[in-house]
Amino acid sequence: MSKLPEKTDTDRRRFVAGAAVVGGTVAIAPGVTLMAAGRPADEAVTDKVRWGLLIDSNKCDQGCNACVTACKAENGIPDFGRPATDAQWIRKVDVTDPQTGNSFSLPVMCQHCEHPPCADVCPTGASFKRADGIVLVDKHICIGCRYCMMACPYKARSFVHEPVANQKPHAPRGMGTVESCTLCVHRVDRGAIPACVEACVGAQRGAMVFGDLNDPNSLISRRLREYPSTQIRADLRLNTGVRYRGI
């Protein structure tokens, strides 16, 4: 194929400029600024960045579902009212300590492990980790065996049981394949933040921070350095990209 004279992706700058005007909250401005050093659309991702999320359950409201709603709208995931089998890329989990009665809430999605068990067990190589740490399913070679769903300690993956119509152009999905949170890879690739994070800011919570774990100056790295945080099932040593505070 011929080499194409593609233009540098200028929209990222426009997005940053727009967000600086719109985003009145403290959280989005630094969160977006750290994204400014993105890459052009025609350059491959590298392992110089590792995308991650920091979720502060102290700021996460039990009654708030904004991240889940935003995810479904962004990726075109329908709700058939059958929670046992409906596709679910992100879910809210309410936890209560039976001894003290203390309860808190947190969103759980694909934890984008450094050593993803889903990719280990996948018989076709459909489950894979992108160079920048985002764990994805190549649905072109997924045979729907659901080994990865068994292997995932976070119950993060869903199998598409029903015929699918009216998919979003950026989020292809079809019956017979497994899918999970993509960390809104189509948005990240153009320099934007995931839909759930954006919704969390929009809901005046600011409980989620998205950024580059490899960049010591990114907001997420600074927060991780300043405050104690944890990984769910840290004992498995998967080195998840999603970290939590207050759990």
Add this chain to the structure above:
Amino acid sequence: MTRLRGITGALAAALLAVLPVAASANDSRTPMPVIPPAVQGDQCVEETDYMRRYHGRILNVHRDRTMYDGIRTPRHSLDNCLQCHADPQSAAVSTPPSPSSQRQQDPAFCLNCHTYAGITTDCFQCHATRPSRIEPGYRHPLHSGMEEMLQSIRQSEEPVDAELLERVADYVQSALNGADEPVDDEDGAPESHSADAVEYDSNQNSDR
């Protein structure tokens, strides 16, 4: 040697004589697939002949570059194909979708050739059949066989959750009617490829 040349010449002459006949016979007797013209633009992202032969390979290569490397240049993306080759003139745009038997008559760009050649297109089992930048409610008649699938589920002997099936059917139906929110992002951020596409439109005659 001269004799051989003579034979070759005679053969060539015979071929020349036969060829026009063959071509005209091709036009009149052989059914050919209907290839609807592109809606926008008068030139594809590559030469038409090249695209006709290698579009599958181009899409496969771009698919892997996008998925594994995050390269999202619009030029060879499936979404970009739909921008021009999804046909708004067909009845499926303004009227509810016709039964699949009549749908075969629609000027479906991909399906017509693939049906003719007997090669299945699996793309649209997962991929959107509507381009990302188009007015809400627009849908072109590429279809993924969902109606046939629902029909076969209805007719199967196995026990089916009837209520769920109806919900799925309603959803598919509403999706086919385009009764959904606008496809464009609502977050205020411009689609990353929209500026590129404008750029591409102005460059497309000069960049080869």
